[in-house]
Amino acid sequence: MLSMLNVCLKRLQEMPVCLLYPPMDVLPILQVRPMTGDDLDSVMAIEAASYSTPWNLEHFRNEIASRFSWPYVAVEGENVVGYVCLMSLFEEAQILNIAVMPGRRGRGIARMLLEHAFRLALEQGAEILALEVRASNSAAISLYEKLGFRRVGIRARYYDSVEDAVLMEKTLKENP
Numbered sequence: 001m002l003s004m005l006n007v008c009l010k011r012l013q014e015m016p017v018c019l020l021y022p023p024m025d026v027l028p029i030l031q032v033r034p035m036t037g038d039d040l041d042s043v044m045a046i047e048a049a050s051y052s053t054p055w056n057l058e059h060f061r062n063e064i065a066s067r068f069s070w071p072y073v074a075v076e077g078e079n080v081v082g083y084v085c086l087m088s089l090f091e092e093a094q095i096l097n098i099a100v101m102p103g104r105r106g107r108g109i110a111r112m113l114l115e116h117a118f119r120l121a122l123e124q125g126a127e128i129l130a131l132e133v134r135a136s137n138s139a140a141i142s143l144y145e146k147l148g149f150r151r152v153g154i155r156a157r158y159y160d161s162v163e164d165a166v167l168m169e170k171t172l173k174e175n176p
């Protein structure tokens with residue numbers, strides 16, 4: 001019975017979520033759906049354009065294969081324009097990666113991906129959502145703070161033994 005429920009839940013999570021940009025007659029539909037192997041060329045291009053030390057193909061393949069991970073893409077028309085990789089294990093979930101195609105930034109795509117990740121993490125039973133971000137990444141820190149993350153610590157010289165990582169958390173569900 002429980003495994004039937006789990007299967008149904010997973011199916012529901014895998015259904016695409018649609019969002020229409022206004023005005024609908026000018027801009028294409030934006031959709032969030034699970035990442036597949038067919039998305040990886042586009043994902044790798046966005047990854048390379050977004051990070052100085054990008055993930056490799058194997059990282060994304062592992063996310064697609066893992067039962068604890070939920071990698072999702074944002075698709076505009078037929079083009080992948082962003083992605084988020086969520087991992088969830090018991091009470092804690094983590095955002096492992098998020099990026100939006102440079103030409104599509106500033107239009108709410110990361111916000112939409114993160115809000116989707118919040119719902120998924122809650123459905124998996126997570127109470128806390130955690131992430132780490134370069135101290136110099138003010139765009140990402142501002143995005144996370146706007147969506148309710150707070151700074152909870154620093155990992156000194158974490159990136160390339162030079163730059164600090166800011167540790168951030170968002171409470172998804174208060175303890176009773």
Ligand SMILES: CC(C)(COP(=O)(O)OP(=O)(O)OC[C@H]1O[C@@H](n2cnc3c(N)ncnc32)[C@H](O)[C@@H]1OP(=O)(O)O)[C@@H](O)C(=O)NCCC(=O)NCCS
Nearest residue numbers: 050098099100105106107108109110111133139140142143
């Ligand atoms: C960080 C990133 C994912 C944001 O994506 P995005 O789709 O442009 O973000 P959104 O349009 O959803 O922005 C939502 C909020 O984030 C904040 N934000 C986003 N970009 C910002 C910027 N360049 N400067 C300041 N605030 C910014 C704003 O508060 C914004 O809200 P507003 O539009 O009401 O002002 C994108 O810049 C990116 O891919 N960067 C490279 C990869 C990266 O750094 N990932 C995070 C690693 S931890």
